[in-house]
Amino acid sequence: MNFRTDLTAELPYLRRFARALTGDPALADDLVQDCVERALVKSHLYDPTRPLRAWLYTVLRNIHVSGLRRERRAGIVKTVDDLSDPEVMLKPTQEGETLLLQVASALDRLPDQQREVMILVALEDMSYRDVAEITGVPVGTVMSRLSRARGALRELIGEGAKPSLRRVK
Amino acid sequence: MTEPNHNEDWSLHAYADGEIAGSEGRALDERLAEDPEARAKVEAWRRQKAWLKEAFDPVLDEPVPAQIKAALRHRRGFTLSPWAIAAALALLIIGAGAGWFANLQMSAPQAKQFADLAIEAHEIYTHENRHAVEVAASDGDHLTTWLSKRIGQKLVVPDLTARGYTFMGGRLLAAGAQPAAQLMYEDQAKRRITIFVAANQTNKETAFLVTQKDNVTACYWLDGPLGFVIAGETGREDIVSLAHLVYQSFEM
Incomplete structure (x- = not known):
């Protein structure tokens, strides 16, 4: 098994997920790039008995969420947090x-x-x-x-x- | 609609998402046949699903941008962020000998891979002034104990003073998925060389091999349990003769 080859095969799915999460093609690809870099360095944390895609989505999602938190701390609000209004x-x-x-x-x-x-x-x-x-x-x-x-x-x-x-x- | 309904029929969601199969699924099939309201819900959710796919599936057919492909080729493992250290620690806990870890190793020949990593690390850290090393030579015993523990093999600090190089100190690197040590030396003209050491996870040994990138020359080899790279902005002969010194230090 070659982690890098498997990761390459997941790139289109990572891009689709990121595009839907961010709604912005450039932001989405930045996110995928960060995700790839982090996944390569953290590859030893991947449990091969679990689907690779789900693990990669976890990595990408966590990068995205920490980015959103940063934005919030900086006072940037992109989405409305409460549907009740x-x-x-x-x-x-x-x-x-x-x-x-x-x-x-x-x-x-x-x-x-x-x-x-x-x-x-x-x-x-x-x-x-x-x-x-x-x-x-x-x-x-x-x-x-x-x-x-x-x-x-x-x-x-x-x-x-x-x-x-x-x-x- | 926006408040969750406490009487919400969760099984309908699960059914719409294919989470329910077997006899439970058949029971729901039957129920839906007789319950137009429930059927309408499930259909509406499935329609949403189809819309989402229609909106975003075209991304799957787009070519992957070069920046992402480059990130995949390029290895940016040289950081000392907390997770890099955590990664090294996790490795220790798991045990460097664990077989599954070896499976995750890249297929490229390990020696050359070490050389590429070592050159990158050399370029990054020899340009640091105040933070060139993590643990200074003055704390040499602690440094060798610490790095030996991380690498899982006994390390020594080769004495290169005969060649005019003074030991400055060293640091832990995250070399992809495994810990590596970098030792740094400096001569009187402030020229720096680095020695990179990591566990050799192949059973192979190599001769001294030489590679060059930009103006950095590196000599690298695999020897028993360890892999070595010595890198510096100097000539091939110089590096190879330094490599001999390093090799001898570890033979003792």
Whole structure:
């Protein structure tokens, strides 16, 4: 087994995960680069009986989260942390946005913890158990975040059959 | 909608995500056939899933940017951040002899790999003024005990004073996934050379081999339990004769 070869095969998936997490191609690739560097140095910590992708996602996710924490300490707020204020959260999507842009922008509006769970489960097809390990919370917490995220996306995008211009009452 | 419902039917989420199989899955199939509301939920979630994939799957087909490929080729293992030290400690605990670890070794011939790492470390640390070494020569006993323990082999500090080089001290490096030691020397003209030592995890031994990068020349070899690299901004003959001295120091 060659760790570097296996890592190379995972690069497209790391890029997809990072793109969905950040919503920004340049930021996402910086994140993947950091992840690759850290993974190479920490490769001895990888347990080969576990899927490599889940381990790499853990590394990437932790770099991302510590970056977000830094931003918060610096007073930069990128996402709204609390869904309970619909005035702030549910900005109507722009008219003419394609469904896919709507999906990306709705995802971007989710609180961080919900977004990462949604991405890992729905986009990356990770099991609840793997998501719990990657995000460092119990499976029950994963499920409740998932449920909130699904509810919020439904509010933000609707059923997707028509451009969603639903406003909050 | 934004508040989690305490009566939420978690099994529906698990079903939509393929977490439920077997008889439990069949029971849910039957339930959904008779429960349009539950069916609508599951369908809506699956639709979200499809949208996400449609939005982001195209990334999978994009070529991987050069910066990322470069990060994969380039090894930036030379730091003394807490995790590098933790990595070295973890290694000790696991035991350098553990077989699974050997599996993670890169396939490139180890001697040349050491040489590349040593040259990089040489370039990084010989340009430091105040922090060229982690433990100074004045604390030499502590240094050799400490590094020997980390590398898992008895190390000595070769005496190169006959060649005009004074021992400055040394440091622990994270050489990829294994600990390595760097010893630094300086002559009166402030020219520095470094000796890199790490455990030889192959069963192979080599002759003295010489490589060059930028203006650094390195002589490297694998000998018994250890691998060595001596590097400096000096000529090939100079480095090889220093290598002989180092080799002899470890023979004793």
